Amino acid sequence: MLDTDVKVVYQRPRGFEELPTHYCPGCTHGVAHRLIAEVLEEMGELEHTIGVAPVGCAVFAYNYFAFDFVEAPHGRAPAMATGIKRSLPDATVFTYQGDGDLASIGMGEIVAAASRGELITVIFINNTNYGMTGGQMAPTTLPGQVTTSSPMGRDVERQGYPIRTAELLSSLDGAAYVVRRSLHDPKNIRMAKKAIRTAFEVQKQGLGFSMVELLSTCPTNWGMTPANARVWLAEHMVPYYPIGDFKVSSSIAYDKPKGRD
Amino acid sequence: MALELIKGNVAVAEAAVRAGLVSYFGYPITPQTELLEYLSARMPELNRAFVQAESELGAINMVYGAACTGRRTMTSSSSPGVSLMQEGLSYISCTELPVVIVDVVRGGPGLGNIAPSQSDYNQATRGGGHGEYHQIVLAPASVQEAIDLTTLAFDLAEKYRSVVMVLMDGSLGQMMEPAELPPFQPIKTEIPDWAVRGIPGRGKHVLTSINIDPPAQERTNIRLMTRWQQVEANEVRYKGYYLEDAEYLVVGYGTAGRISLSAVRAAREKGIKVGLLRPISLAPFPFKVLSDLAEQVKALLVVEMNNGQMLEDVRLAVANRKPIAFYGRMGGMVPFADDVLQEIEALAAGPLSQEEHPRDRWLAKMRVEFGTGA
Amino acid sequence: MQTEVIISGFGGQGTLYAGQVLAYAAMDEGKQVTWIPSYGPEMRGGTANCTVVISDEEIGSPTVKHPKAVLALNLPSLDKYEDMIAPGGCLVVNESMVNRKPERTDIRVVMLPANEIAREIGNERAANMVMLGALLANMDILPNEALEKALKNHTAQRLQKFVEMNIQALRRGGEYRAS
Numbered sequence: 001m002l003d004t005d006v007k008v009v010y011q012r013p014r015g016f017e018e019l020p021t022h023y024c025p026g027c028t029h030g031v032a033h034r035l036i037a038e039v040l041e042e043m044g045e046l047e048h049t050i051g052v053a054p055v056g057c058a059v060f061a062y063n064y065f066a067f068d069f070v071e072a073p074h075g076r077a078p079a080m081a082t083g084i085k086r087s088l089p090d091a092t093v094f095t096y097q098g099d100g101d102l103a104s105i106g107m108g109e110i111v112a113a114a115s116r117g118e119l120i121t122v123i124f125i126n127n128t129n130y131g132m133t134g135g136q137m138a139p140t141t142l143p144g145q146v147t148t149s150s151p152m153g154r155d156v157e158r159q160g161y162p163i164r165t166a167e168l169l170s171s172l173d174g175a176a177y178v179v180r181r182s183l184h185d186p187k188n189i190r191m192a193k194k195a196i197r198t199a200f201e202v203q204k205q206g207l208g209f210s211m212v213e214l215l216s217t218c219p220t221n222w223g224m225t226p227a228n229a230r231v232w233l234a235e236h237m238v239p240y241y242p243i244g245d246f247k248v249s250s251s252i253a254y255d256k257p258k259g260r261d
Numbered sequence: 262m263a264l265e266l267i268k269g270n271v272a273v274a275e276a277a278v279r280a281g282l283v284s285y286f287g288y289p290i291t292p293q294t295e296l297l298e299y300l301s302a303r304m305p306e307l308n309r310a311f312v313q314a315e316s317e318l319g320a321i322n323m324v325y326g327a328a329c330t331g332r333r334t335m336t337s338s339s340s341p342g343v344s345l346m347q348e349g350l351s352y353i354s355c356t357e358l359p360v361v362i363v364d365v366v367r368g369g370p371g372l373g374n375i376a377p378s379q380s381d382y383n384q385a386t387r388g389g390g391h392g393e394y395h396q397i398v399l400a401p402a403s404v405q406e407a408i409d410l411t412t413l414a415f416d417l418a419e420k421y422r423s424v425v426m427v428l429m430d431g432s433l434g435q436m437m438e439p440a441e442l443p444p445f446q447p448i449k450t451e452i453p454d455w456a457v458r459g460i461p462g463r464g465k466h467v468l469t470s471i472n473i474d475p476p477a478q479e480r481t482n483i484r485l486m487t488r489w490q491q492v493e494a495n496e497v498r499y500k501g502y503y504l505e506d507a508e509y510l511v512v513g514y515g516t517a518g519r520i521s522l523s524a525v526r527a528a529r530e531k532g533i534k535v536g537l538l539r540p541i542s543l544a545p546f547p548f549k550v551l552s553d554l555a556e557q558v559k560a561l562l563v564v565e566m567n568n569g570q571m572l573e574d575v576r577l578a579v580a581n582r583k584p585i586a587f588y589g590r591m592g593g594m595v596p597f598a599d600d601v602l603q604e605i606e607a608l609a610a611g612p613l614s615q616e617e618h619p620r621d622r623w624l625a626k627m628r629v630e631f632g633t634g635a
Numbered sequence: 636m637q638t639e640v641i642i643s644g645f646g647g648q649g650t651l652y653a654g655q656v657l658a659y660a661a662m663d664e665g666k667q668v669t670w671i672p673s674y675g676p677e678m679r680g681g682t683a684n685c686t687v688v689i690s691d692e693e694i695g696s697p698t699v700k701h702p703k704a705v706l707a708l709n710l711p712s713l714d715k716y717e718d719m720i721a722p723g724g725c726l727v728v729n730e731s732m733v734n735r736k737p738e739r740t741d742i743r744v745v746m747l748p749a750n751e752i753a754r755e756i757g758n759e760r761a762a763n764m765v766m767l768g769a770l771l772a773n774m775d776i777l778p779n780e781a782l783e784k785a786l787k788n789h790t791a792q793r794l795q796k797f798v799e800m801n802i803q804a805l806r807r808g809g810e811y812r813a814s
Binding site: 047048049050052053059060062065066067068069070071072073076079080081082083084085086087088091092108109111112116 | 283284286310312314315316318319320321322323324325326327328329330332334348349352356457458459460461462465466467468469470471473
Binding site: 264432435436438439516519521522523525526595598599600 | 655658659662667668669670671672693694695696697698699700701789
């Protein structure tokens with residue numbers, strides 16, 4: 001009576017190790033990881049992929065993915081990915097980077113990699129703070145946002161303005177696909193997965209640099225429940241960091257999701 | 262094969278190509294730039310990878326990534342650029358990857374100048390980045406040696422999964438000498454077990470320099486140290502001149518070593534029985550042979566284009582058994598053989614105190630000759 | 636036996652190239668040789684010079700304080716190097732570009748109007764080869780034919796058309812003797 005009627009509707013992707021992650025409860029890193037693993041499995045790329053982990057909360061990402069991985073110095077993942085991709089042009093190479101890693105210490109490397117049109121895919125986690133070190137101000141921290149190093153709230157007069165990374169990189173001719181998505185609800189997560197798929201396809205087709213910025217939550221450092229964190233993301237981050245496509249090379253054929261173009 | 266008149270920087274670049282270099286990543290900086298420029302044409306011609314990186318940080322991390330794939334890779338730079346690369350060299354050393362780096366040293370500290378110098382001896386031989394690790398350091402004194410040591414560097418890097426630095430200076434980079442280039446080696450097809458390749462069915466490979474558990478990091482460090490012991494046992498290289506009957510010994514490497522050779526010959530013509538030891542591997546340093554020679558000779562003279570950095574290694578080897586004199590020029594100044602000859606004559610002329618540090622004696626003389634600047 | 640030659644002049648006078656021709660010739664004759672330029676800020680505007688050391692055994696220093704020979708293609712080079720030449724050495728001066736005679740009496744001096752001679756041959760830029768020809772005629776370094784062979788063997792294809800003129804320049808320079 002039992003077995004034959006059971007249909008698997010949800011299981012661990014093949015690209016995942018059978019390990020619990022070290023991420024905080026409610027953090028969206030797990031969702032982002034899962035989307036990457038699902039996409040690479042669907043594309044049949046799992047065993048041809050080399051990931052580059054950052055310094056930050058995702059420093060141990062290589063523990064959770066079931067394929068080859070290297071761990072980069074802080075901010076240098078795009079450079080390391082360049083070295084790998086140039087040595088192994090047939091491999092699928094991606095970096096997984098947070099906002100401190102990519103938009104602060106590693107801004108030079110990401111801009112240079114994008115401008116070279118480096119055939120790598122970048123998954124960029126924007127959660128408006130340095131998570132691993134305990135929630136300091138990041139380049140992406142919103143005006144007025146309280147962090148452990150902007151205790152009175154980010155004062156743009158003294159601490160400058162947040163960086164809209166996707167918009168910034170979209171101005172570069174080497175970038176073929178630069179979009180922003182969010183992980184705060186199922187609809188947006190589905191859109192994010194599509195974008196990740198497109199980004200990897202862009203790499204496989206040799207069209208240029210690809211990046212998906214993912215608006216993410218950090219309930220622990222934000223001092224919120226996971227549910228409230230998702231609401232905060234929608235109410236505060238999305239207005240500042242609009243979801244949309246900022247650079248889509250004309251060679252890319254795909255179903256355009258709704259949003260800004 | 263026929264000799265070619267070839268410039269040091271170009272010779273090293275072509276030697277690397279012939280050693281089966283698959284990828285090169287670099288950033289322009291004088292007096293190394295010709296190496297990068299040469300490869301910017303040569304590598305694409307052979308359908309190999311060349312990237313002019315956005316910075317030395319970018320370059321060393323591209324090398325880091327390329328080394329993870331188990332294929333021959335290198336970078337080159339000059340002093341300030343190599344300082345920027347130290348973070349990467351520490352990570353690469355901890356990840357146990359074979360990487361070749363050429364440092365065409367220039368005068369410093371700071372922006373300094375582009376003249377030949379040996380002032381990065383400590384940075385090169387002590388592991389200039391954070392944490393405790395070693396890298397092999399080879400110091401050529403001629404264009405031919407630069408070619409031979411570049412070829413060797415790739416083999417040693419792979420044998421010991423280590424960074425190998427070819428430590429030159431601007432004058433060797435700019436100098437032309439007749440030299441013979443080695444035949445082309447095919448690009449290696451067998452890939453080491455540890456490499457990340459994205460190969461189906463082989464299982465997951467991870468390369469990282471993190472050992473978050475201190476016991477794991479300590480085990481890594483023990484492994485690194487054990488490998489370094491093998492390097493010390495097997496890879497010491499040096500060249501001796503006129504050592505057999507030497508009563509005095511000059512020690513100098515690279516350009517300072519070959520300048521000293523001229524001075525040693527001139528001193529021999531004057532009847533002074535002096536020999537020259539020219540260390541070729543600066544790390545591992547030829548402690549043993551120097552220790553043996555210290556028994557044989559009456560006194561030693563260390564000649565460097567820096568403030569006495571190798572001098573400390575010589576002092577370790579000599580262990581206060583014999584007096585040591587030091588002669589150095591700094592900041593991109595290159596000594597003449599005549600100057601070194603004077604130092605040899607002074608060494609042979611009189612007993613030398615073993616009380617004072619050789620550097621203090623030298624510095625006192627430098628102040629008299631060139632002013633204190635204070 | 637070791638000979639050191641410094642070739643010095645303004646940037647653009649072909650001093651580095653002249654040194655390379657000498658180095659190639661020495662290499663082809665089976666000698667040890669080093670060629671080293673002075674490089675740095677003085678490459679722009681000031682004097683451009685190189686040192687060539689030719690020897691029968693492994694060469695130590697590629698630079699020397701007291702060279703056996705100097706080719707001074709302009710006045711600043713004469714001023715800079717006259718005092719440095721080893722006693723008994725040889726100084727070749729480009730009379731076209733200086734306004735004084737050397738003062739040393741313990742060296743051999745060859746004076747020749749290299750620019751004018753080169754112009755007669757057809758190109759003032761061959762003055763460096765005129766100077767080199769004079770050096771070899773006055774010092775036992777290499778046979779003069781060695782330079783001619785080196786020019787033929789090591790000049791790039793697209794520049795071969797200048798070889799004949801350069802050989803002419805060497806020969807004309809070779810007609811001058813130390814006073």
